Amino acid sequence: MDTAEIKQRLKRASHIVVVTGAGVSAESGIPTFRGPDGLWKHYRAEELATPQAFAKNPELVWEWYCWRRGIISKAKPNPGHVAIAELESRYNDFLLVTQNVDGLHRKAGSNKLVEIHGCIWQARCVKCNAIEQDNELDYRNIGPCSRCGGRKRPNVVWFGEPIPPTRLNSAFSAAESCDLMIVAGTSGIVQPAASLPFIAKKAGAYIIEVNVDTTPISAIADLFLKGKCGDVLPGLYS
Numbered sequence: 001m002d003t004a005e006i007k008q009r010l011k012r013a014s015h016i017v018v019v020t021g022a023g024v025s026a027e028s029g030i031p032t033f034r035g036p037d038g039l040w041k042h043y044r045a046e047e048l049a050t051p052q053a054f055a056k057n058p059e060l061v062w063e064w065y066c067w068r069r070g071i072i073s074k075a076k077p078n079p080g081h082v083a084i085a086e087l088e089s090r091y092n093d094f095l096l097v098t099q100n101v102d103g104l105h106r107k108a109g110s111n112k113l114v115e116i117h118g119c120i121w122q123a124r125c126v127k128c129n130a131i132e133q134d135n136e137l138d139y140r141n142i143g144p145c146s147r148c149g150g151r152k153r154p155n156v157v158w159f160g161e162p163i164p165p166t167r168l169n170s171a172f173s174a175a176e177s178c179d180l181m182i183v184a185g186t187s188g189i190v191q192p193a194a195s196l197p198f199i200a201k202k203a204g205a206y207i208i209e210v211n212v213d214t215t216p217i218s219a220i221a222d223l224f225l226k227g228k229c230g231d232v233l234p235g236l237y238s
Contacts, residue, residue, distance in 0.1 A: 003235065006223070009206060010237055013180035015093040018084055019196050020229075023185025023211060025100045027230045028075040033068060040064055049158045058151060062139040065154045069120060070137050077108035080184065080229030085109035087182075087237065095174040099186060099193050101156050114174075116167045116193060122155035131155055168192065175199040180206045182236075184229045188215030197221070208236075 010016075022032050033045050040048075043064065047053060054061045085108045088094045096113035098105055101120045105113055123134035123142070127150025134152070136142055145152055157163055171193070175181065181200040188194050197207050197217045209221040210232045218224050225232050 006208075006236055009180060009208075013091075013206075015174075015178045016087065016091050016180050016182070017094075017174045017178040017196070017200065017205075018087065018096045018182045018184065019186060019193060020084070020096065020098045020100060020105070020184050021186025021190070021193070022100060023187075024078075024080050024098075024229050025075075025102050025104060026185070027078045027080060027228055028104055030072055030075050030102055030104075040067055046159055049156070050160055051158055052160075054153055054158075058153070059139060062142050062154075065120065066137050066139040066142075069135075072102045072104075072120065073137065075102065075104060077104045078230040080233045081105055081108035081110070083230075083233035083236070084184075087233075088112055090237070095170070095178075097171045097174065097193065097196060099190060114167050114170050116157070116163050116171055118154070118156035120154060120156060123152040124155040125150045126153055127151070163192065171196060172199060175205075176203050178203075178205050180208070182208045182210065182233075183217055183221070184210040184233060186211070186215070186217075188217040 048061055048064050081104050084096060088110055094112050096105060096110050098113060098115055099117055101117050103119055103121050121135055122131055124131050125145035128148040130145055130147045144150060175196040176199055178200055181197055183197050198220060201207055201220045207221045208223045209217050210225045210229050212228060
């Protein structure tokens with residue numbers, strides 16, 4: 001398919017959903033924070049990003065998250081983030097569903113989005129569930145909830161926790177009703193986000209996948225564009 005035909009597909013589309021994963025953030029220099037060797041004091045993410053770890057040692061978990069915030073705070077949105085924000089501005093019916101918690105999509109200008117795994121720049125009270133913006137980089141300065149005085153935790157979905165139903169329902173509903181979906185920089189393995197392209201495909205949507213490698217989603221994609229999101233996405237409409 002040539003570039004002109006891709007642009008015609010985008011022009012004809014009325015409801016677009018974009019799904020992004022860690023590959024988009026990686027192009028801004030943000031590591032995945034996962035893997036067998038760990039990246040912090042020999043801990044693996046799977047050992048720290050759990051309710052059990054927080055209950056046992058909340059200071060240790062907050063120290064790790066503030067270390068992560070320090071890395072993320074130095075990162076800037078890349079052309080892939082900017083291209084997605086630009087795409088949003090061209091459609092009334094648009095939704096970005098991201099697995100990333102770094103907030104770079106918002107920083108790039110995206111507003112119509114669902115952060116299904118939460119946001120690292122927010123904290124949630126374990127007592128009253130109040131959510132607050134929290135940009136603190138020093139774990140020793142993480143104070144109590146301003147509403148009830150309870151302990152705050154990072155407002156992200158940890159291993160073993162369900163995704164909040166409101167986020168999940170928004171993502172599934174958009175996937176079922178869109179006529180074009182762009183899947184960018186995701187492994188196609190982590191559920192439930194990995195199921196969104198299959199839901200959209202079943203409902204008749206046209207699926208475009210952008211990735212440096214093929215994934216399980218590639219088998220059902222109508223178009224696979226090999227390359228970095230920052231290189232490929234801006235060219236879809238420019």
